[in-house]
Amino acid sequence: MLIQIRDMQRVYQVGEELVRALNGVDLDIAQNEYVAIMGPSGSGKSTLMNILGCLDTPTAGSYRLKGNEIEKLSDDELARIRNQEIGFVFQTFNLLPRADALHNVELPLVYAGMRHEERRKRAREALELVGLGDRMKHRPNELSGGQRQRVAIARALVNHPSIILADEPTGNLDSQTGAEIMAAFERIWTQGNTVILVTHEPDIAAHANRVVRMRDGKIESDVQNAVRVSAGA
């Protein structure tokens, strides 16, 4: 099993009050699944997303990612897991504004300690894969929303991570561009990658082969979409 979550709790202190963002979550995700996590705001889906992405650690319970006991890792070890195993795609793209597309895609490889020439080559390949081979020297503000999100996807893929974690990836895009981005995820999934998508739009969630609904820090339902099977599975 790629991801194994057992009785996960995440409690925040907000002023005097304790907020139970996650209140006993059990979740297993296998290699090459395409999972959509849905739920209203405050349901705990963002918290789950942060913990899955190793940006946060649970208050209680266990999270195993490829056999690593995440809750026991130090900050630097978490940084290494984020670098090697996770590819993030954010709603607001989160590209470095002053760096060109190529440099943005290179960034995870910089922190992986890869040599300059190798890095360049890999970043170029990743950008060509998302159809931006002719936009490498453009800065984010010289690119359209869809192009920016494709740069972000290239960046998420460049390190060949175990999971692609996408948080409302089409939230800032028009429906036409959104559809293009979803097609890109489709391709990534069919090539054998694991994709986890956080969204509140049923249309977007319909692309996944499994939909996990959350409410009040718990999993409300977990439904397989039997019709959709990855070609790589």
Place this chain on the structure above:
Amino acid sequence: MNLRESSGIALGAIRANKLRSFLTLLGTIIGVASVIAVVSFVEGLNRFVSDKLIQAGSNTFVLDKWGFITSQEAYEEAQKNPDVTADDADILRLGVKSAALVIAQANSRETVRFRQQRVNGADIRGRSPGYEIIDDLTIADGRHLSEIDDQRRRTVAVIGPEVSDDLFPGLDPIGRSVRVGEQTFEVVGVTARKGKLLGQSQDRFVVIPIRTFVKFKRERGSIEVAIKSVDQASLPTAQQEVRNIMRGRRHLAPGKPDNFAITTADTWLEFYNNLTGGIFVVSIGVAAISLLVGGIVIMNIMLVSVTERTREIGIRKALGARRKDILVQFLTESTTLSLAGGLLGITLGVGLALLVGAVSPLPAAVSLPAVFMGIAMSCLIGIFFGSYPAWRAARLDPIEALRYE
């Protein structure tokens, strides 16, 4: 992440905020520039002084009534000493075995006239024969003063080339009469030109026999005796001999203090070193304060930079940057910033030193150690004042940082 990466990021950030970076660096620039300028001046002055002054007065010391007076008390005490006379000089000339030369000398300032021409405030030197060696004078025209001139208290003079130029434009000065104060002197020689020392002309003087000088100028005044020892090694022996002879002449009982003073070039050098040392300490202090202020400004701007780039830090952390990577990135940035300031400061300081050296008599020598010190200092400022902002950046929580608007 290596240094090349982080310095690239740092230079990018500086380039993105050119004006802000420059203003931030002003403190560092001024601090480093003043250190470089001051060190260059003092260095240049030192080299100059040791080259010229010490060389001229090598193996030479002076016996006089006063010594090296630096306070009112010392002055009042020295006033009680008996006068040193030309006779003392004669006795010493005979008695001091390790002396190569003993010269009686006295100085004043007076106006020198020839017909309608005048030279104001000329350096009037009373000298006994042999003065040309200690004063380092060579004759260009005519002759030097002789033993007979001194013994007979003749009213003859050797003049410097500047006095000659001003009084006798287009005329041959030899054999002509000049008035020094109230007396008339016959010019018997003109010396060769020496040029300027620290902006002062060395050619604006009149030399007359010491006994003539005493007769007209200081009926009961005290003179100086300059003694040049045979060599460097015999300098202390010569001083001891002079002391013994003077104490004997004045019947000083053992245990009583000297009632005369012996001053060596070392005395002057020590005073000079104290003086420039003082300038040095004060200037370095001022520079240190501006560097401190410069460092605080850098820290402030780095804190602003960290806040502005919170989201960038969040992105970098999400992509796998460790605390160390962020720390190194911001430290490199502050160090690059302050190093840029240091380099600009060095350029400015060297330029300033060279400029002043070119337009004024003050010499300037650019000191390489000072340049390296400037570089090292600006790096240290960047690291020291950059470490708190960098630490703040490194410990940012990635989720909070990503959410930052």
